[in-house]
């Protein structure tokens with residue numbers, strides 16, 4: 001990758017010289033808001049004219065352009081000097097200019113855990129055919145031959161679809177079918193930054209075909225067909241299915257080797273919105289969250305939202321507070337939690353004790369072998385510490401031959417790589433001490449397993465007392481009904497929201513640990529004998545679960561706005577686990593809305609939420625006005641001229657399905673409006689759980705409805721009694737209930753002064 005970067009840089013400079021002697025051009029995105037031209041051609045001409053005003057000539061403008069965005073919003077990307085970029089940003093018709101940066105992808109049973117396979121039997125609601133719903137997946141492409149993308153039982157492609165099956169390397173028109181109805185790919189932004197794909201020395205397809213596995217996994221999770229009796233090396237055998245198993249897939253490949261350039265993402269989203277998909281699933285993001293209108297995902301998702309398309313996106317795998325990505329309020333941000341299936345690869349010690357281990361380990365170890373710590377097997381001249389990590393060329397083959405090597409985790413080598421290193425050195429097995437091992441699933445070249453700190457202690461104690469400690473690594477067994485489940489995955493990115501702390505993010509959590517789904521058989525980098533299905537973890541896996549459920553909601557409620565779908569999913573989410581207690585983090589501590597937002601997705605309840613918190617583009621504009629965007633910036637965002645009205649609507653008054661206030665100064669009232677989605681008269685009453693040190697009163701405390709579609713407004717009055725520490729938040733909740741439906745919103749407040 002480093003060599004590729006150098007090559008990319010060289011080519012880059014070469015091109016810049018050819019372009020008239022400027023050596024410091026970079027790839028910028030020039031974003032210009034809603035479409036103002038009726039056809040793409042006139043928009044492209046206008047782009048060239050605008051660009052010519054800074055490059056000096058129309059020809060140079062044409063040369064500098066990489067992408068035109070002209071289907072769903074306006075803009076272009078081009079190679080520009082910082083001075084040219086600055087000049088363009090001052091133009092009246094430009095909303096923002098920003099560099100195209102790299103984003104990262106956020107790397108059967110999960111659906112059973114959510115009980116989705118019986119959703120249609122349970123639900124009494126009329127529904128439009130789920131097969132009319134199109135899920136657009138922006139990712140690393142797709143492996144079209146997977147059984148998960150069979151078109152069996154599906155009718156003709158929905159007429160509303162305006163997409164295409166773009167052919168390329170090992171991808172013909174025959175690779176699209178009634179399941180994969182569209183396939184496109186975008187590489188110009190990536191190649192501008194990293195050099196031509198050819199130069200990187202890795203397997204790739206210049207087409208929508210997936211050489212990585214990630215896109216195949218997410219697409220099959222969202223909308224894969226039902227495939228019975230599949231497994232990974234016989235582990236986790238069962239039925240693989242997508243959430244909306246008869247919905248259609250439109251594939252937008254914008255990521256190469258796990259990285260996705262902003263310029264490519266924006267082009268993919270421009271097309272997805274233009275093609276008329278219903279839901280967009282995007283398991284990709286940047287941390288920390290960039291300014292909304294200098295972020296390809298936020299811009300693309302804004303125009304999707306405007307056109308009634310929900311964008312469901314992963315929060316990221318960055319572990320820490322403030323790291324959640326895709327946190328704009330017009331995006332549904334998904335965190336990751338566990339399911340109730342564990343895959344244990346345990347260790348049988350010479351003293352008959354069994355230690356719990358985690359991993360995907362199909363290989364059978366026939367007999368026990370001697371144990372040796374990596375640190376005790378250092379090659380001559382290698383520090384003990386290096387050998388303890390089992391890094392490359394640190395182990396002494398004569399010491400590890402025929403033994404099981406115990407390694408510790410470091411940040412240099414990937415766990416599966418270590419298993420290769422140990423195997424190469426002659427080791428017959430590997431045990432790696434790995435904090436939170438249960439949240440990560442790795443596959444190995446030799447029998448291997450991961451242990452958590454408690455087991456590590458026991459193992460060390462055993463090894464210290466025995467002269468010849470021995471062990472056997474057992475093949476992976478599937479343990480069902482594991483408790484507690486769900487718990488929050490340690491890696492799942494957390495709030496507060498880096499850009500707008502008053503909008504609680506992430507919004508929701510869904511299965512993202514040990515997820516079984518389709519895979520690209522050529523993605524061999526991490527997995528020896530790769531198969532067509534794989535088990536992996538990440539918010540990347542959680543996001544398509546929610547996208548699939550959103551597709552089902554859309555098929556039941558075709559008229560619902562993206563905000564209504566978000567509201568239904570969020571207000572019905574659960575905050576308790578399968579032991580009936582509050583959802584916890586991997587370390588057993590109680591989770592907060594900054595871990596899971598409104599809670600764990602509950603597909604059944606979301607179909608019939610009772611009340612909806614709706615908002616539209618004009619509400620988003622008000623939010624942006626109070627969020628510091630200038631009228632000049634917002635003017636061209638939508639087709640209607642935007643003027644920020646004074647006084648500004650405070651951003652906590654966006655009609656969001658959760659309630660957040662940042663830096664509360666004394667008493668304050670938050671407004672919300674709910675829409676009734678039910679039959680006949682009913683009455684909802686408010687039930688509040690006060691955040692610590694804050695008193696909450698809802699007025700009116702009861703809302704009476706007579707017919708569906710009716711709207712009622714209320715106020716949530718806060719009286720702070722105690723300041724919160726620094727930027728920390730205290731949490732509570734508001735639940736509206738009519739005895740049947742429970743419509744719950746988490747409350748999160750930060751109190752600056754009383």
Ligand SMILES: *[C@@H]1O[C@H](CO)[C@@H](O)[C@H](O)[C@H]1NC(C)=O
Pocket residue numbers: 034035036092093094635636638639640641
């Ligand atoms: C965008 O801004 C430019 C410059 O002020 C103006 O000429 C154009 O009409 C605007 N477009 C829209 C759709 O408002």
Ligand SMILES: *[C@@H]1O[C@H](CO)[C@@H](O)[C@H](O)[C@H]1NC(C)=O
Pocket residue numbers: 169170522
């Ligand atoms: C892709 O196509 C080439 C040329 O037809 C062929 O040699 C190669 O085996 C194909 N690769 C895969 C993975 O199908």
Ligand SMILES: *[C@@H]1O[C@H](CO)[C@@H](O)[C@H](O)[C@H]1NC(C)=O
Pocket residue numbers: 229
């Ligand atoms: C499932 O597949 C396995 C392995 O291919 C096979 O042995 C088994 O009979 C199959 N089970 C069913 C129910 O088809």
Ligand SMILES: *[C@@H]1O[C@H](CO)[C@@H](O)[C@H](O)[C@H]1NC(C)=O
Pocket residue numbers: 381382383386394412
């Ligand atoms: C030991 O590890 C350190 C840090 O990873 C590295 O800088 C050093 O080169 C290593 N030494 C050997 C002999 O491998």
